[in-house]
Amino acid sequence: MKARVHVMLKNGVLDPQGEAVKHALGALGFDGVQGVRQGKVIELDLAEGASEASVTEMCEKLLANTVIESYTVEIA
Amino acid sequence: MHAAVLVFPGSNCDRDLAVAFQAAGAKVTMVWHKDQGLPEGVDIVGVPGGFSYGDYLRCGAIAANSPICGALKSHVERGGYALGICNGFQVLTETRLLPGALRRNANLKYICKTVPLTVGTADSAFTSGYSKGQRIDIPIAHHDGNYFADDATLAQLREEDRIAFTYGDNPNGSVDDIAGVLSQNRRVLGMMPHPERAAEPSHGGTDGKQMFAGLLDQLVNA
Numbered sequence: 615m616k617a618r619v620h621v622m623l624k625n626g627v628l629d630p631q632g633e634a635v636k637h638a639l640g641a642l643g644f645d646g647v648q649g650v651r652q653g654k655v656i657e658l659d660l661a662e663g664a665s666e667a668s669v670t671e672m673c674e675k676l677l678a679n680t681v682i683e684s685y686t687v688e689i690a
Numbered sequence: 691m692h693a694a695v696l697v698f699p700g701s702n703c704d705r706d707l708a709v710a711f712q713a714a715g716a717k718v719t720m721v722w723h724k725d726q727g728l729p730e731g732v733d734i735v736g737v738p739g740g741f742s743y744g745d746y747l748r749c750g751a752i753a754a755n756s757p758i759c760g761a762l763k764s765h766v767e768r769g770g771y772a773l774g775i776c777n778g779f780q781v782l783t784e785t786r787l788l789p790g791a792l793r794r795n796a797n798l799k800y801i802c803k804t805v806p807l808t809v810g811t812a813d814s815a816f817t818s819g820y821s822k823g824q825r826i827d828i829p830i831a832h833h834d835g836n837y838f839a840d841d842a843t844l845a846q847l848r849e850e851d852r853i854a855f856t857y858g859d860n861p862n863g864s865v866d867d868i869a870g871v872l873s874q875n876r877r878v879l880g881m882m883p884h885p886e887r888a889a890e891p892s893h894g895g896t897d898g899k900q901m902f903a904g905l906l907d908q909l910v911n912a
Contacts, residue, residue: 623793627838628863630796676755679748679784681791682838 615660617669618688621678622653691716691909695736696762696778698723698753703739703775703886710886711736714902723756733909734771735762737778739831739884749792749834750780759785771815771909772878776832779870779880788871788880789847790839795832796863802831804895806858807869807883811851814876819904826897828883830861835882837864837871847871854879 623629629651636650656677658669669687678685693711697704697720708718719729723742728735742753753759759781766772766787774782782788795801804827809820820826839847844866847853855870862882870881885898 627793628796630794630798630836630863634798676747676751679751679791681783681789681840682793 615662615664616690617658617660617664617666618690619656619658619669619673619677620653620686620688621656621673621683622651622685623682624684627682691733691906692729692731693718693734693736694721694728694732695719695738696721696723696758697738698740698742698756700742700744701738701740701777703777703884704736706884706886707736707738707775710889710898710902713889714899714906716902716906721758723753723758725761726757727761728758728765732765732770734773734905735765737762737772737774737781739776739778742777742781745777745834748780748784750777750782750784753777753781754784763787766873766878769875769877771905773816773905774878774880775884775886776830776835776882779882780834782878782880787878788873789843790837790868790871792834792882793836793838793863794834795836795861800831800833801835801861802829803861804829804888805861805883807855808858810853810856810870811872813851814854814872814879815905815908816872816879816901817854817904818908819900825858827888827895828855828885828898829887829895830883831887832862832882835862835864837862837868837882839865839868850874852876855881855883 632650852872856867888895888898
C-alpha cells in the first residue's frame, strides 16, 4: 500500500518561497494569483497492513515540524 | 570543563567550535552521531554548524533523530548544558529542547556576513561575559535562520528573559529580530550567529570569545 503525505506551512506562517513564486507568476503576466503556498509531498511505500496511525506517528516524529507545518495523510 | 562536540555527516563547524572551547581552556571530545552515549563527565554539549544530512527534509530534522541526540536529550534533562550554533540551533529546535523553528530566510538568500547583535540578557552561563544591551559583531552564514515562534511562546520567552540575542538589523525575517534563545533552565542556548568564528583576532573580530570564556568561568566554578 502507498501513503501520500502532504506537508504545508501552517496558515499564518509566512511562506517566502510561495511569495516568490507568486511574484514570478505576476511577472509572467498571470494576473489574479492572490496567494501561493508551497509545500511538499512525501510518498511512502508501505508493507500491506500498515496502519494510518503509524503514518501519523511518522509525521509527528519526523516528516513534519508541527511548530510551523501541518500535514495530511492520504492512503492509496 | 569538559565539552563534547557532536559531529554529523555534513557538519562543518565542528572543529572551529572545538578550537574555541579549547582556547577557553576546556577539554574537548568529538562525538560521532552514531554513538549512543556521551563520554563520562561531559559538562556541555556543542552542536555545531554545517549541513547535517545535507539539510534533507528540513534543516536539523534528521540529526535530531540520530542516536547521539537521544543522549543529548538525557544530558539536558539531567540539567546538562548545551550550545547549538546555526545548524546546531536548528537541531535543538527540532529536538524540541528549544522552542520555535527556523524557516527559510525571508529574502530566500543564503546570507554570509558579520552582523551586529544586541545581548538580550546577561543572565546565563553563555552570556555572563557580556552586559545586557551590549552591541557585539558576530558572523552569520545561513539560508534557514528565520526564527518563528507563536505569540504565546514569544510572550513566554520575553516574560522569562530568555531572548539571548537580537539582530541589530534583521537580516533574515526572524520574529522580534530574535537571533538566539535560552531554555527555561537557561542551560541550553541556540543561536544562528557563529561566536566561534569571532573568537580570535585572525577571525577579524573577537566578540564571540567572551561566550566561551564566560562559560568556562561559570561551569568550572559551578
